[in-house]
Amino acid sequence: MSCVIHADNITFSYANGINVLSGLSLRVHEGEKVGVIGTSGAGKTTLFWHLNGLLRPVSGNIKVLERPLSEHKNINEVRRHVALTFQQVNDQLFCSSVWDEIAFGPRNLGWTKKQIQDTVERWLVYFGLTEVSQRPPQHLSGGQKRTVALAAAMAMEPDLLILDEPANDLDHRQRRRMITYLKGLQIAFMIATHDLRLIMESTERCILMDKGKIVADRPTVELLRNEKILEKYEMEALKM
Numbered sequence: 097m098s099c100v101i102h103a104d105n106i107t108f109s110y111a112n113g114i115n116v117l118s119g120l121s122l123r124v125h126e127g128e129k130v131g132v133i134g135t136s137g138a139g140k141t142t143l144f145w146h147l148n149g150l151l152r153p154v155s156g157n158i159k160v161l162e163r164p165l166s167e168h169k170n171i172n173e174v175r176r177h178v179a180l181t182f183q184q185v186n187d188q189l190f191c192s193s194v195w196d197e198i199a200f201g202p203r204n205l206g207w208t209k210k211q212i213q214d215t216v217e218r219w220l221v222y223f224g225l226t227e228v229s230q231r232p233p234q235h236l237s238g239g240q241k242r243t244v245a246l247a248a249a250m251a252m253e254p255d256l257l258i259l260d261e262p263a264n265d266l267d268h269r270q271r272r273r274m275i276t277y278l279k280g281l282q283i284a285f286m287i288a289t290h291d292l293r294l295i296m297e298s299t300e301r302c303i304l305m306d307k308g309k310i311v312a313d314r315p316t317v318e319l320l321r322n323e324k325i326l327e328k329y330e331m332e333a334l335k336m
């Protein structure tokens with residue numbers, strides 16, 4: 097099975113010089129569904145921002161679809177393969193309408209008008225956003241913004257979908273819809289969240305991060321029930 101992402105011994109620090117990623121290595125294969133957990137500040141978001149080229153490692157290498165990030169023509173080419181939704185959803189939405197926000201990726205990829213129209217309509221209906229399709233995303237509720245960001249990422253049909261705290265602000269119905277969608281997805285995805293039930297329901301593999309390192313990488317069911325490991329890293333095991 098081919099590797100969608102291969103991070104090899106990556107290290108990163110922000111301006112203050114403290115290592116936030118410390119020699120982290122990770123492979124994600126085609127179609128794999130991976131949860132990423134760890135306490136606040138463990139480095140989940142920082143790792144995600146490396147995987148589609150928003151941040152560059154200080155040392156180490158990242159390959160997307162077996163090619164080093166530096167060999168991809170430009171950042172848009174990387175993002176067509178690796179779509180990321182931000183933890184801070186307000187940083188992500190910039191178009192003047194929900195419709196345009198979802199159409200943005202497909203337009204950039206040069207799809208035909210008909211393909212764009214069909215895709216946007218499909219996602220509007222799927223997430224119950226049809227009524228707000230002409231409104232500026234910035235004026236929507238937190239949950240609506242989150243679903244617009246999800247729809248916009250999914251509309252690009254990437255090889256890897258990276259979701260950073262995707263269920264924040266979602267109501268019960270939207271959360272269930274997202275989980276149903278994720279379960280049916282053929283492509284690989286990674287989800288960082290403190291919502292361990294979401295990870296349990298939607299992934300088969302789970303990575304535990306601590307201080308910029310991967311300290312456990314196991315089948316989800318096994319890791320989320322492992323009190324010993326989770327308590328060691330200040331997390332609570334999932335009781336079933």
Ligand SMILES: Nc1ncnc2c1ncn2[C@@H]1O[C@H](COP(=O)(O)OP(=O)(O)OP(=O)(O)O)[C@@H](O)[C@H]1O
Pocket residue numbers: 110111112116134135136137138139140141142143183
């Ligand atoms: N722009 C920044 N400048 C300096 N330090 C930062 C910046 N962004 C994050 N950090 C620091 O990097 C570390 C990792 O942060 P990151 O956001 O990757 O953690 P996280 O695991 O995603 O946490 P959370 O669960 O709260 O989302 C933290 O110590 C954080 O304070």
Ligand SMILES: [Mg+2]
Pocket residue numbers: 140141142183260288
């Ligand atoms: Mg984060």
